[in-house]
Amino acid sequence: MIKIFKRLIFVCSVVLLAGCDKDFEKINTNPYAVTAIDPALLLAGAQRSHIGTWNAEHIIVQQFVVPYNTGANDGFSFNSNIDANSNPKWDQSYAGGSNGNSPPVKNLIQALQLLGPNTPRVNLRSMIRIWKAQVFMGLVDNYGDVPYSEAGRAVSDVIFYPKYDDDATIYDDLYKELKESVAALSTSGEFISADLFYGANAQPSTKTGNATDQVAKWKKLGNSLLLRLGMRYSKVNPTKAATIVAEAFAGGVMTSNADNAFVKNDGTVFAQADNAALRNFSHFNYAAEPFVNQLKSTNDPRGKFMIAQYANPGSIASDLNPDVVLANQYGVPIGVTSDQILAPGSPYRGGRGTGLNYSQFNVNIVAAPGVPEFWVTYAQTSLLLAEAAKRGWIPGGDVQAKIYYENAITADMAAYSLYSGTTPITAAEITAYLTNPAVVYTPVDALKLINTQYWIVNIRNGTEAFANFRRSGFPALTPNPVAGALGSPGFVRRLSYPDIEASANTANYNAAAAAMGGDKLTSRVFWDTP
Numbered sequence: 001m002i003k004i005f006k007r008l009i010f011v012c013s014v015v016l017l018a019g020c021d022k023d024f025e026k027i028n029t030n031p032y033a034v035t036a037i038d039p040a041l042l043l044a045g046a047q048r049s050h051i052g053t054w055n056a057e058h059i060i061v062q063q064f065v066v067p068y069n070t071g072a073n074d075g076f077s078f079n080s081n082i083d084a085n086s087n088p089k090w091d092q093s094y095a096g097g098s099n100g101n102s103p104p105v106k107n108l109i110q111a112l113q114l115l116g117p118n119t120p121r122v123n124l125r126s127m128i129r130i131w132k133a134q135v136f137m138g139l140v141d142n143y144g145d146v147p148y149s150e151a152g153r154a155v156s157d158v159i160f161y162p163k164y165d166d167d168a169t170i171y172d173d174l175y176k177e178l179k180e181s182v183a184a185l186s187t188s189g190e191f192i193s194a195d196l197f198y199g200a201n202a203q204p205s206t207k208t209g210n211a212t213d214q215v216a217k218w219k220k221l222g223n224s225l226l227l228r229l230g231m232r233y234s235k236v237n238p239t240k241a242a243t244i245v246a247e248a249f250a251g252g253v254m255t256s257n258a259d260n261a262f263v264k265n266d267g268t269v270f271a272q273a274d275n276a277a278l279r280n281f282s283h284f285n286y287a288a289e290p291f292v293n294q295l296k297s298t299n300d301p302r303g304k305f306m307i308a309q310y311a312n313p314g315s316i317a318s319d320l321n322p323d324v325v326l327a328n329q330y331g332v333p334i335g336v337t338s339d340q341i342l343a344p345g346s347p348y349r350g351g352r353g354t355g356l357n358y359s360q361f362n363v364n365i366v367a368a369p370g371v372p373e374f375w376v377t378y379a380q381t382s383l384l385l386a387e388a389a390k391r392g393w394i395p396g397g398d399v400q401a402k403i404y405y406e407n408a409i410t411a412d413m414a415a416y417s418l419y420s421g422t423t424p425i426t427a428a429e430i431t432a433y434l435t436n437p438a439v440v441y442t443p444v445d446a447l448k449l450i451n452t453q454y455w456i457v458n459i460r461n462g463t464e465a466f467a468n469f470r471r472s473g474f475p476a477l478t479p480n481p482v483a484g485a486l487g488s489p490g491f492v493r494r495l496s497y498p499d500i501e502a503s504a505n506t507a508n509y510n511a512a513a514a515a516m517g518g519d520k521l522t523s524r525v526f527w528d529t530p
Contacts, residue, residue, distance in 0.1 A: 039111035039121075040194040043128050046104035046111075047196045048263055049135050050092035051373055052462020054274045054285070054361075056085045057142070060492045061469045062477050063291040063459060065332045066284050067341065067356065073284055076492060078335070079484025081521055086495040089142045089463065093135050094151065095498070108132040109152030123189035123215060129181035130222045133174045134375065137229060140167045140174075141467040142495045144525040145512045148173070161505045164512035168526040174229060175244065182222035182251060187212045197221070197261045203372075205418070206258055220259045223251040224381045228464075231384050232471055232527045234391075242393040245384075249394045253385070254378040257411050262377070264418060267370025275367040282363070283314035283355040290477055292331030292359055294456070298438045299326060301429040305416050306459055307331075308362045313355025320364060329359040335481040365419050366460060372418045379415065379457045380464065382408035383450050387472075390446045402441040405450055406434055412457045448474050470528045485521050492521045493528060 058064040059076040069078045075085040090096075094105045102110075111128050119125055139146045148170045150162035191211040193200040198208045198217045208214040230244030254260070270276035278285050287307045295303035307329050308322035316322070330349060332341070341348040341356055349357040361367045386404035389396045396403075413425040413433075433439055441449060451474035458465035469475070470493060479490045486492070496519050501509045513519035524530070 037114070038194070039114045039128070040124055040192050042107040042111035042114075043124065043131065043192070044194045044196050044199075045102065046107040046128075046131060046135070048271070048373070049104040049131075049375070050089050050138065050463070051375060051460065052458075052465065053085070053088045054278060054367075054462070056088065056495065057462030057466035058459075059288075061455065061462075061465045062288045062334055062480075063455070063462075063465070064361070065286050065288040065334065067286060067332050067336060067338045068284055069337050077480075078337075078482045079480055079486045079490075079492060079521065081485040081496055083496075083499045087498045089138065089495065090498050093139055094146070104135045105132070106152045108135065110155075113156050121190055122184050122186055123211065123218075124192050126181040126184045126222075127192060127195065127218055129177050130218065130225065133177045133181075133229075134225055136170060137174055137225070138463045140170050141232075141525060142463060143497060144494055144516045144523065146170070147508075161508060163508045164515075166515065166526075171229065171232070171526070175226070178222050178226045178229065179247075182219050182226070185215045185219055185222075187215050189215070196263050203262070203264050203418070206260060206262070217259055220252055220254045221261050221376055223248045224253045224259075224376050226251070227253055227381060227384050227388075228376075231387065232467070234387075234471060235529045236527045238391075242391070245388045245393045249385070249388070254376070254381040257378050257415055260374060260377045260415070262372050262374040262418075264372040265370050267368065267420060270369045272371075272373070275363065275369065275371065278361055278367045279317050279363045282310070282316040282360060285360055286313075286332040286356060287329070287359045287361060289331035289333045290475070291455075292329050294452070294475070296326050296329060298433065298436050300456070301425045301433060302413060302416060302456070303329070304362075305365045305419060305422055306362055307359045308364075309359050310355075312353030313358070313360060314353050316360065316363060322362070322364070324362065330357075332356065332358045334478065365421050368420060370420050371460070372415075374415070374461060377411070377415070377457070379408045379412035380454065380461075382411065383454045383457065386450045387447060390443075390450070398441075398443045398446065401446060401450075405441050405446075405453070408457065409434060409439075409453060412453075447472065448476065451475065470525075487522070490522075493524045494521065496521060 052058060054064050055066055055075055066073055066075060066077045074080045075082045092103065094103055096103060108128050108131060112125065115121060115125050136148060144167045145164040147162035148165040150159045153159040189211055191214055195214065196202060198206055198214045208217065227245055227248035230241050230248055233241035265271040292307060303326045304324035308324045309328055310316040310319050310322045336348065338356060340346055342351050351357055382404045385394065386401045386408065388394045389401040389404060390398060410430055413430055416422050417424055451468060451472040454468050455465055455475050481489045483489055497509060516523045
């Protein structure tokens with residue numbers, strides 16, 4: 001009887017297994033799962049890459065300050081090497097991502113792998129390569145040596161711990177990528193509707209509806225990035241800089257705000273957590289004295305959109321009408337702590353409400369939820385052209401440099417119309433500013449004037465402001481008097497690698513740190529020569 005029972009169980013099991021196997025794949029496949037994706041959507045996701053962190057790059061270049069030197073607040077304001085302050089560029093461009101999206105590097109490399117080298121979608125592939133160059137340029141500029149040749153290949157090549165490539169070598173490859181991809185763009189190719197800069201869903205000021213116009217704008221974007229890359233060599237190799245800049249100029253760079261590469265947020269949520277932090281933790285966050293003094297001393301009409309005095313600096317979220325009169329704005333001195341500011345009898349402005357009696361960034365305009373995010377602009381490009389003309393790397397000399405300089409300022413002022421809550425800066429205000437003795441173009445002060453304006457133009461592109469300050473040496477800021485991790489008063493020269501790299505990718509991290517002269521804030525990327 002037992003034998004018969006066992007045989008019965010065996011027969012039933014075979015029948016059941018056969019029945020399960022019959023539709024096994026169908027039953028165990030999620031009908032709603034995404035099994036294929038258009039690489040154009042991966043490009044769109046990657047077009048929202050990191051542009052700088054208020055409490056990192058903007059602090060180093062003295063636009064912003066957090067005057068609290070305890071715990072998590074201690075950071076670049078006091079030249080302290082705090083992991084969380086150095087991480088955002090790395091996380092949001094390469095390793096982690098933000099806003100629920102994969103990091104741009106992963107998206108872009110996956111998109112290129114899906115397309116393959118022989119794809120007929122030549123325009124999409126070229127756009128991806130151009131934007132990948134922009135993302136990696138920012139990573140190199142902030143950190144130096146970074147994973148490049150093996151980056152983003154965990155799935156395709158099972159490389160979970162990529163090696164770090166030499167920063168100068170990466171730049172050489174970025175040059176090649178930009179040159180090749182711009183050349184490959186074709187007006188007879190496809191229109192990329194998903195493109196957030198110039199596609200069907202771009203802002204009215206930049207959108208196009210056909211491949212001819214879209215390709216023209218991407219060529220300008222690629223060449224403007226090539227111009228930026230070339231200018232990085234101005235200290236380390238002026239001859240190379242001049243050659244690349246001339247190539248970019250001959251290829252055709254941005255010529256108006258209609259060419260700007262930007263995305264405007266809808267304002268329903270904070271696309272940038274940084275801006276939410278300015279509002280929600282406002283008692284920590286203040287404008288820095290050098291930046292405020294620059295705006296005040298020149299009566300800059302952009303100032304009212306950037307900085308403000310709030311009735312209670314510790315609670316600004318509901319204050320929709322702060323004082324934006326420039327004469328009433330005061331920045332926190334560099335290297336001064338909140339304890340010093342609040343000390344009885346101190347020479348500083350003391351407290352107000354539940355914060356400090358100083359200006360903060362205008363969270364209703366330049367740091368609001370619905371801000372446009374600018375990665376590459378005509379204003380930036382025109383200022384780089386002004387310097388190139390001044391240096392003799394492109395035609396025109398001081399006469400043309402002055403035109404580029406004034407065009408850049410005018411374009412940047414016009415771009416504020418894209419921010420909610422602004423009124424247009426008038427022609428009279430622009431003229432008054434351009435003729436201000438501290439602003440008017442003069443050959444003797446040209447490099448100082450041009451690069452000081454670059455500092456202002458990049459009020460919300462910290463990565464670019466930080467890079468250009470190190471490259472040009474302007475504006476002529478006084479070194480941070482706090483020695484901190486630097487060992488002596490001075491400026492941070494690079495961001496440190498995330499601590500997790502030292503523990504998870506140890507061998508490659510150690511090799512990179514050694515190549516950089518140590519994973520220190522005083523180490524320099526290859527183009528930042530002393």
